[in-house]
Amino acid sequence: MKTSDSMALPSEKKRIEELHRDSLNWISELDFIKDEIRFFKKLLRSYSFEPTTPNLFEKLQLFRQQMQEVLNRNMEDLDLVRKHENHLSGMQECDQLECDQAYLLEHDRLGEEIVGHLKKFKKLKKNIFEYTEGILKASRNK
Structure with missing residues (x-):
């Protein structure tokens, strides 16, 4: 049965709203990562780090490279x-169960990809925090 948004069955409308909410949450998370990366780039270019720190240049270069990779993937x-x-609105127009199933499978696959990306970025952030915290503490104790 073909339905429009205003004529959607209650359970179907709820499912579409949940999919829409998921997508908007993913967009929000991914947009925020761009801001975080901008902050980290400024932090790693700052003069807060002692040039005498062992392997400083190499470690900062590695972090910059990893951040660029995350930004590209992001x-x-x-x-x-x-x-x-954008395809969600097309799903509302689809009158076949297969269309819904294909979209749901794609939604689940994309969700897993986004979760993996977020985990990878959180790990990178943790590594940057731990590294910079150690350097900043050492420079403060001098």
Whole structure:
């Protein structure tokens, strides 16, 4: 049965709202990562670090490279989620169960990808925090 948003069955409308909410949450998380990376880049370029710190240059370069990789992936994922969100309206127009199932499978796959990306970024943030905290504490104790 083909339904419009205003004629959607209550359970179908709820499911569509949940999918929409998921997509908007993913977009919000991915947008925030861009801001966090901007902060980390400024932090790692700051003069807060002692040039005498062993392997400082190499470690900072590694963090910068990892952040750029995360940012690139982040932009790709953001584009995918936005396209996915746009297809949600098409799913409302679809009158076949297969269309719904295909979208739901894609939604689940994309959700797993986003969760993996967020975990990877959180691990990178933790590594940066631990590294910079140690350097800043050492410079404060001098």
